[in-house]
Amino acid sequence: MKLNFFFILFLTLSVLNVDAQSNNEDILFSVQGEPVYTSEFLRVYNKNLDLVQDESQKDVDEYLKLFTSYKLKLKEAKALDLHKKTSYLRELSNYKKQLAKSFITDTKVTDALVKEAYDRLSHDVKANHILIKVSENASPEDTLVAFNSIMKLRNRALNEGFEKVRAEVHNGQTVYGEKLGYFTGFKMVYKFETAAFNTNVGDISQPFRTRFGYHIVNVLDKRKSRGERTVAHIMVVNKEKDSLAEKPEIRIQELYKKLNQGEDFESLAKQFSDDKNSAQKGGMLSPISSGQLSVQEFEDVVFNLDNIGDISEPFKTNYGWHIVKLYGKKLVPDFEIMKPELVEKVKRDDRSKLIDEALVDKLKKRYNVDNEFSGIDYFISIFNDDYFKKTWKLPADFKENEPLVKIGKKQFSYKDFGDYLQKTQRNRTQKGPYKSIISRKYESFLKDNLIQYQENNLEEENEEFAHIVGEYRDGLLLFELMETTIWNTAKTDSIGIQDYYNNHKNNYVLPERIDAVVASSTKQKTLKKVSKLLTDGMALDQIKSLVNSNNEIEVIFTSDIMDGKHQALPTNFNFEKGISKIYKHNNAFVLVQVKEVLPQTQKTLEAAKGTVISDYQTYKEKNWIKELGEKYKIVINQEVLTNVKSQLKK
Template identity: 55%
Template sequence: MFRCFYVLVFFTFFINLQAQKTNKDVLFTVAKEPVYSEEFIRIFNKNLDLVKDESQKDVDSYLKLFVNYKLKIKEAQAKGLDTMPTYLREFESYKKQLAKNYLTDTKVTEALVEEAYHRLSNEVKASHILIRLDEGASPQDTLEVYNELLKLKERIENEGYAQVQKDVHDGKKVYAENLGYFSAFKMVYDFENVAYTTKVGEVSMPFKTQFGYHIVMVEDERDSRGELKVAHIMVANKRDDKQQNSKTRIQEIYKKINQGEAFSSLAKQFSEDKSSVEKGGELVAFSGGELSSSEFEEVAFSLEKEGQVSKPFETGFGWHIIKLIKKTELASFDAMKPELEGRVKRDSRSKLINTSLVNNLKERYSIKGNPEGLRYFETILNEGYFLGNWSLPQDFTSNKILVVIANKELTYKDFGDYLFENQRRVSTKKAFDILVSENYEDFINANLIQYQEENLENENEDFSHIVTEYRDGLLLFDLMEKEIWNASQTDSVALKSYYKTHKNNYIWNQRIDADVASASKKRTIKTVKEMLGNGQSPESIKEALNKNDKVYVIFTSGIMEKDHQALTSDMLFEKGVSNIYRHDNAYVVANIKDVLPKTHKIYEEAKGQISSDYQVVKERLWLQELEQKFPVHINSAVLAKVKANLKTK
């Protein structure tokens, strides 16, 4: 986690690092290699609002970070990390993924984004029947499936979907499923398109997706349910006797809510979702389909009025109670547009974008073909191609030019290899001239996109800057992993030595082993205090006081430090029954069975923090070594100009 965060920070801080190196002011040199002021100013201004540490907004402090970064990159290059095969493979993978954002048709993308937003604004409820069919199915098999679905369509229209579903669903070849409500991006695009273009109450004609052939019955359409802000209290399922322990505890909490106790107060005291407990159980706002738990989402969206509280329910994470804080409509198109663009490009609808892109590239780059070459390939194909065992003949003409895209020459061998690699995709026999023509078209399209990708760094300045970001960022990651992170985790001798010399940094504060009771009413907690003083156990106290299906007291037991959520900051750590304290709109009293003194943590208990602290020290010493190895000289006159420039902005 730390590693990914570290690299992400530098990906953010040091984008667009390449500046033209002529007629520029040199801000500093690293081992006589110049770094230009324009580069630093651009980075500083771009990231100023992203820096949370106020000290880093100071030019001198930020410059120190930038110098350290340059030192590390210099060291990585000196060690040859930029030539390692693993690094080169990873970089090329990143570069290829990044290029997808630039290999697109803007107009088509914008149309698809607008369509996606409209569909996110309107959910459809549908059921479908799918008959599985392989991609290579014969025309006869395809026709049979198509006709079978036409019959099922007619049956649904006459008998209703439920009866047909019962008759045909087998979960193997035929799937008849109720899909519920969904919106854009929840289904493959071909399926989504038909669902959104079929009228409510109607059954679509058969259509094809990657899974086979479908028909869809659209049952309803409704506006988007928008976005929810909720709070929850969670009791995690325990491995031992979970139904009794977790369910009983959540029911106790629910009863206290119904008795008028504050939801946020109970969440702070008893919720086991540590990420939300400090906020009284509040979660980040979400919309339909965003949560990993559909059970949680359905209960949340079933709440209608702000302040409404659900009954306890179970998910894979445990038992929950939800309180609705706020319901808002779907965000505006402008607000969602950047997110939607990314989703459209990752979705199956991107095929439409690719088709338009290829058509544009055909107009942009010159293509000079060789018709004679296509006729040659028609003569060397044979029936083995349809069986997947065709190969290029021994006397194959390989070096002759087949086509030229801009200044890139593609030979007979390039297309021959393409035909060879794609022969197993051919499912039906067709005339060789048609086969060659279809493959040639696909071959040209693929190479047009590849040619643009190969030249993106020269054609697109923004892409070039971001490629540099990835290049240096990955290099930095490899260096830090080798020099700092791995060493800090595996060098047990150094870690134990660091622990011995910094033992006072790893302390258990004073703790108590206690049973802490919480009640909303003071008279109840007074009774609890008296019962604890008489030696009664939490179980017997709960049995005595929590009657008539009402919960008046909840206990939290275990070893706790001063900052434990069940305790108050002013509670005295003394053996015996404590005073009564006011705590989050409730009252608490503790039976302190033992007081554990302040003591050093043993090495195993503190190992994670030791490793983290050791990394900081090790990196600081390492940077001092790099400064000796690669001398840094800062041009004070240029730095003064930089500061003046930044102050005027």
């Protein structure tokens, strides 16, 4: 995503729409006569002050330039009728529907379920279970047979032992007896999870039903969650293109020996780890939670380290060879940290049914909806078995205009529910009493329309929702404008890109580099010996065999094409062919043999094209903003601006 577009979003995600402004409110500036009020500017500036990385943007005058540019772009987008485009309107509509989901909920029930989920994620349960399979839509007779079967198995398990019965009855088709191991919240369907967490260790639960059938669960153990670990690692990968590089298993064993000799883990990671992202931080990784990693071997090693400071033996994964050091142990993160993630999980889980039920009850009260289904007798009278064959039709004399239920200001008729019945008959419906079938269908109909009515009226009912939709509306509009006006045209403007590159070649060069070998050791004396051997022209393999022994690694060599920022080189290292003096670097000593100095090289347009295009887009946008400023007159009220500055200084 373009850097400039980040600022578009940065502004539009912070600007609160001001639909109705008092005439007495100060106008900070106007764009082609359209006022922009002081309150809007102050709100945006103060809200984003802590987020701004560029200190210049904290300056009111500099920030005002960015803000006026934003308003100019918005003015141009509307002038081009981009807000009327079908794709824009569709995207905005989809966003509103998605956003509405986070507002259409019962927060009390959600909060209770989130807290329960957190408590369960803080623990692991070890359990086995027995399942009698039965369909969710099974007949009452089949359901009763399954229930009686699971009750008999529970009685047997109480008398004979759960494991014995489990092993005997499992057939993998109608009856399952499975060892589940340890699991935590969200790893099982909600009803199963609830039964397991609510059953004491050693006990067998009462039968309970999920969508799979009837279960009993035997809880074997409960423990606190393993939480998370903070570790650092040294990683060595195979460098196929480097003929001088050792095999990774040999290099990792050398590093492990140096650690056992007492050398510093962080220093070795900085010098030799091939994980460039963590090497500069001494190998430190972000905290790791159990089950988070896709690399099971790595996770197992991490969680098997017991004491802070413990270092693993070298081990292999698909990524290479590793050595891991334990720096921190922590249980499940604090509730407030996990809460946003848990809210989303709860809404996607079976728990959402409980939230839906609470929401429907709340909306019925809000919109004064009567719980009584007054038309049920009429719909029973026109219902028949054709519904189960998916051929049922409304009768010719159907009372379609009869009022059914009123939600807020919207009146629904018999026709609305009749159409819903016809539409949903395509879904498989188990035969049963007409009254219970029609009652369930009516509850679904009512739920769908209650939620839809609230969604359609959210901008009027909820100020926060209205603000966020307004912010996205403007952000999406500016994205359409930037894409059509700057980004796409800049990418396809081959002549313009070529001219820009030709005029700014000095910005696109490879820095001076060296083809070098770096020798690293904790002993300065050892490197003096290495320096002499290199001067004498001895090969690296011979030097290594001479200086290092099977039991002790005195020196490690790194061979590479390096620029001045390479991790193995001392700061401000002088690029000069030959053998350098000995430097102190990363709590060790280093010696550099520079075989060749590679001069600064001009990048071709093809090699630098991504950066050139990005710079060209910035250049085009700067000129375009200047043109917009000439097209739409901006008038700044200097007196008001002075007052704004004085307010911000307080």
